[in-house]
Amino acid sequence: MAGGRCGSQLTALLVAWVAAAAATAGPDQAALPAEQSRVQPMTASNWTLVMEGEWMLKFYAPWCPSCQQTDSEWEAFAKNGEILQISVGKVDVIQEPGLSGRFFVTTLPAFFHAKDGIFRRYRGPGIFEDLQNYILEKKWQSVEPLTGWKSPASLTMSGMAGLFSISGKIWHLHNYFTVTLGIPAWCSYVFFVIATLVFGLFMGLVLVVISECFYVPFPRHLSEHSEQNRRSEEAHRAEQLQDAEEEKDDSNEEENKDSLVDDDEEKEDLGDEDEAEEEEEEDNLAAGVDEDRSEANDQGPPGEDSTTQEELEPEEAEEAISEQPCPADTEAVEDSLRQRKSQHADKGL
Numbered sequence: 001m002a003g004g005r006c007g008s009q010l011t012a013l014l015v016a017w018v019a020a021a022a023a024t025a026g027p028d029q030a031a032l033p034a035e036q037s038r039v040q041p042m043t044a045s046n047w048t049l050v051m052e053g054e055w056m057l058k059f060y061a062p063w064c065p066s067c068q069q070t071d072s073e074w075e076a077f078a079k080n081g082e083i084l085q086i087s088v089g090k091v092d093v094i095q096e097p098g099l100s101g102r103f104f105v106t107t108l109p110a111f112f113h114a115k116d117g118i119f120r121r122y123r124g125p126g127i128f129e130d131l132q133n134y135i136l137e138k139k140w141q142s143v144e145p146l147t148g149w150k151s152p153a154s155l156t157m158s159g160m161a162g163l164f165s166i167s168g169k170i171w172h173l174h175n176y177f178t179v180t181l182g183i184p185a186w187c188s189y190v191f192f193v194i195a196t197l198v199f200g201l202f203m204g205l206v207l208v209v210i211s212e213c214f215y216v217p218f219p220r221h222l223s224e225h226s227e228q229n230r231r232s233e234e235a236h237r238a239e240q241l242q243d244a245e246e247e248k249d250d251s252n253e254e255e256n257k258d259s260l261v262d263d264d265e266e267k268e269d270l271g272d273e274d275e276a277e278e279e280e281e282e283d284n285l286a287a288g289v290d291e292d293r294s295e296a297n298d299q300g301p302p303g304e305d306s307t308t309q310e311e312l313e314p315e316e317a318e319e320a321i322s323e324q325p326c327p328a329d330t331e332a333v334e335d336s337l338r339q340r341k342s343q344h345a346d347k348g349l
Contacts, residue, residue, distance in 0.1 A: 038078035042089040044098050044165070050089065051117040051153065056131065058090045059100060059110040067109045070126035077131045084135050097171075101164025102152045117153065119146045285336075 042050070042057065050057065058074055060067035078088035093100040093108070103112060103119075111122035113134070120143040124130045134140060149156040170192065177188040 037075060038081060038088065039075060040087065040089045042091045042099065043096055044161075047091075047099055047102075049087075050114045053116070054086045054135075055112075055114040056086060056088050056122070056135075057103075057112045057114065058088075058126070059093055059103065059105045059108065059112075060090060061093050061108055064108045070109055073126055073128045073131070076128045080132065084132065086135055094168075097168030098161040098165035102157045102161035104150070104157065104160065113140045113143075115140070119152055120144070121146065 039058075049055075056077070058067075058070070060071075074088070074090070081088050091099050093105060103110070109126060111124075111126060113120045113122050120140050122131075122134065122140070122143075124134065146152070148154065151157065174188050174192070177183045177191070178185055
C-alpha cells in the first residue's frame with residue numbers, strides 16, 4: 001500500500017511539472033511548431049544546382065544592415081517559389097568567399113537570376129512585389145546576360161573563385177591568430193610574409209625539378225655535329241659577306257673607270273673645240289694680214305703716194321695715213337700666230 005501511494009504522488013508531481021512548463025512556454029509556441037525556411041543555402045559544393053532550372057540567388061553578410069532589411073522580403077518571395085516555379089537560394093559571403101569571387105560580388109546585398117545556366121544581375125530593390133513581377137513579367141529577358149569570361153561557369157571565374165577562397169582562408173587564419181590565440185597583429189603579418197617567401201621558393205624549386213625531369217639532353221655526338229654545322233654556317237655566311245664586299249668594290253672600280261673615261265672624252269672634246277677655235281682665229285688673222293698686204297701693194301710707189309697726198313685735203317690725208325698698215329703691227333700678229341701654234345703643238349704632245 002505504501003508503494004502504491006508513493007507511485008501516485010510521483011505521477012502527480014510529473015503532471016504538474018509538465019503543465020507548468022507548458023504554461024511558461026506561451027500559448028503560441030506550445031500550439032505551433034517552428035516554421036521551416038524555404039530559402040536554400042548555397043555552398044561551393046552544391047552551387048552547380050543553379051545550372052538547371054530557374055533560380056534567384058541572394059548574396060549577403062550577417063553584419064550587413066541592408067541585407068538584414070531584405071531578409072523578410074526574401075523569405076516571403078521563397079514561400080511563393082512553388083507558385084512561381086522558381087527556386088530561391090542565398091549565399092553567405094563570409095562562409096563562402098569562393099562563390100562571391102565566382103560571381104564577382106562587389107556590393108551587398110547582390111541578387112542574381114539564373115535560367116538554364118545563363119546568369120543575369122538583378123539590380124532592383126529586394127522587395128517581394130518587385131521580385132514577383134520580375135519573374136511573372138519575365139523582365140529578366142531585357143537584361144544583358146553574363147556571357148564569356150564573366151559567366152560564373154567560365155574558367156576565368158573559376159580561377160577568381162580559387163583566389164577568393166584562398167583569401168578567405170588567410171583571413172580566418174589571421175583571426176584565429178589575433179583573436180583566439182591573442183597574438184599581436186604585426187606578428188601575424190610577419191608570419192604571412194615569411195610564409196609567402198617560403199612558398200615562392202618552394203614552387204620555384206618544384207618548377208626546376210619538373211623541367212629537369214622533362215628535359216631530354218642531346219647525345220654528345222649530336223651536339224658536336226650541331227656545333228660543326230653551326231660553324232660551317234658561320235663560315236658560309238662570312239664567305240658570302242666577303243663575296244658581296246668584293247663585288248661591291250669591283251662595281252665601284254668599274255664606275256670610277258667609266259667616270260675617268262668620260263672625263264677624258266670630255267677633255268678631248270673640249271681640246272678639239274679649242275683647236276677649232278684657234279684655227280679659225282689663225283685663219284681670220286692670216287686673212288687680215290693678206291688683205292693688208294694686198295691693199296699696200298695696190299697703193300703703188302711712194303712717189304705717187306706723195307703727189308696724191310699733196311692733192312688731198314689735210315683731213316683726207318690723215319685718214320689715208322691711218323688706214324695704211326703698219327709694219328710693226330703685222331710683225332706682232334705673226335708673232336702671236338707662232339706662239340699659238342707652238343702651244344697647240346705642246347698640247348698635242
